[in-house]
Amino acid sequence: MARYTGPKAKIARRFNDPIFGPSKAAQRKSYPPGQHGKGRRRKQSEYAVQLNAKQKAKYTYGVLERQFANLFHKATRKDGITGEVLLQLLEARLDNVVYRLGIAPTRRAARQLVLHKHITVNGSIVNIASYSVKTGDVIGVREKSKSLEVITESLTRSSKRYSWLDWDGNEMIGKFVAVPTREEIPENIQEQLIVELYSK
Structure with a gap:
């Protein structure tokens, strides 16, 4: 069965959140990338921010793209706030x-x-x-x-x-x-950004 098998610390560093569990390697450095820390972190576009929110949710729950898209479309057909319903489906x-x-x-x-x-x-x-x-x-x-x-x-x-x-x-x-409410779900995921991404 398909699943993500790549590096975990790299992904956790990208989102600055230990989504695969505690790890020293997941800590983000205080200086920019590059051999001498001279690289600069570019400001992310609106699309990049929304995409990051979706990718973080996918990696957190271990769901691949097609499954995630199917869950989102299922959430849109249910009553309630789409982003919250999506997280509830993932929690279930x-x-x-x-x-x-x-x-x-x-x-x-x-x-x-x-x-x-x-x-x-x-x-x-x-x-x-x-x-x-x-x-x-x-x-x-x-x-x-x-x-x-x-x-x-x-x-x-x-x-x-x-x-x-x-x-x-x-x-x-x-x-x-x-079914848990949004306040009860401890994951630090910005579900509204995911909804905005799929609404484009």
Whole structure:
């Protein structure tokens, strides 16, 4: 299945945000590019700013261009603010929900757990990372996979909890309680710029 496999620190530096997790290499230098720091950072055009917003959202959620465009067009057909609905659709992806529940340390790891059939939805194994989770769905770890080191370590380290998700650590099951509002989504994404870009 297609996914981004290029350098992560380079992308994180471009957006000045650790979108793939904490990394020293992701820190942007205080001086301009060039051998002696004499290069100059040009002012970005309006289009470049809008494109950056879209690229950041794509890399953050691990979605490629065609998938992202499809999600955007789906968001335009739904009621509500298009940018907010787009982020809600991205948050409802199964790989993202697995990451938010703390079952995996990163979205990439969550995607791999889903593809390798370690995750269940409402008791059935689902191995499609882009599967859209609905309100009331129960997401769990398959019985045989509960002792996997990557899962147990991630759950031990994970301390973040989100208001739209319920988690039972003993049973290793979580529930998608409600669709998150924009205020509840912690990602630093300017969704209005994405809407402006696609509206051209």
